Amino acid sequence: MSVVTDDPMGDMIIERLSRCTHPVKVGGRFGTAFLYNELLESTPETDRVREWVVTADQFTRDPLLELRLRPELIELAPSADYLALIHVEGAWTRRAGVGVLSSWVLHEHADRKGWRWRTQEVTDGIAATKQQVQAVLADGERRAWALGHFDYEVVEVPGEPRPQGLVGASVTRDPDGVVRWRGELPEGFAGAPVFVADQLGRREFAMRCVGVVASADRNPTIVTFDIIRELVARASNSASRTRGWRGLLGRRRGDHT
Template identity: 35%
Template sequence: MLLDSDAESDVAYELCQVVGRSILPYRSSDDDQHYGTAFFFQGGDDPVGESLLTAADLVGTPGGELGLRTSVTEPAGVAPAAVSEVGIVPGWARFPGDGVAVLPTAGLHRLAGDGGWRWRVQPVPAGIAAGPEVVARLGADAGSAFVLAHGVREDGSRPLEVAIERVVRDGDAVRITTELPQGYVGAPVFAVQLDSSGELSPYCLGLVLPGVGEHPVATFDRIRAVLPATPRDI
């Protein structure tokens, strides 16, 4: 669905309020220095269903780290500026065929507890993860898309940003029609559609994959397919 610019601004603001604290900056190992974004997803009411999601291409080598904004941890001033993925168990599970990497968050919560702090996040809830019927309503006509990501500024800072772009579907493929800035790979992509009462409802279509000139989107049907196979604590 294509919105006018005022409506797009309203949706972007609302998404930041609702899921802004789900999103973290990611940096891969010192050797390749790839920058991207990861986000928390809550697959159900059970806390075991919480995962961190990003693009598989970002996490192929050890030594990556997650940046921490002050708004995603408590109490203030206790958590570090970043946490290394080394030693987080279970670690990332990569599914290159789907473009997705999944990190069950049990290890992240243990890491926080050992350090005397807690996560204060707003996971993207399962209720707004786009199902096949939402994806099927996308078409060749461009619709409004909202990408919440941590870009990379010239001074190296990683602020939370919202890019308002266009999304289309061509057969089974969903894509963002422009090339996104550095740091946006792995970020969640949102769209809006009318619900049964005629109100606008937001949906998380999936996450941004690497691309040149445009970006494929790993939609939630692909993400859901790999979540049950993700290693968990026993």
């Protein structure tokens, strides 16, 4: 269940990316994870990407991570309500409060069970570069939106665990260089992607994912996407050296299945 607003930017986020997030749980802590596609090669017919799960570091260090299976993200609905990722704590690559994990573990599980993911992802075109992050934060506070999952279940709506919500506030960089969300976020939003509207012209704007929520307390830290890109590059190099790569995907343009 997404919170639809009268805001054109909010509506764009819901339309294009509502299927990129996953509710996660570790012990008694609730959070959010999302999918990011690292673009490797683009041709007129196909984009070759590596797909990653991105979340807050605090959900990556336990032997058991529970990932909710949202029915709208799946073709041929599975029999379980959640996917238990066991003993993957050593497979995460971490830095500065964020962790990334190859999504092959999700696709491998779906293949074994006979169903397919039907998702959306934060793409390379949406993920902010270092220069774009600097531009976003150059002029003080910027309006921002976080797309995450609340820490409760809607028991009266079947198949609606951990509803999704879109929360608006602003982001800014502190004098000490820390990027923060200015305001409160609901419990469960740690690990959520954060978006801004990048002005292209008088009447045009582009949606940018500026980073990820590292915690969900008041004025939480935001780990910006330039750091996430560096982390993904490190994880890719490590995977290539140690066990080859199992997370390589070929996607037709506009194909999110």
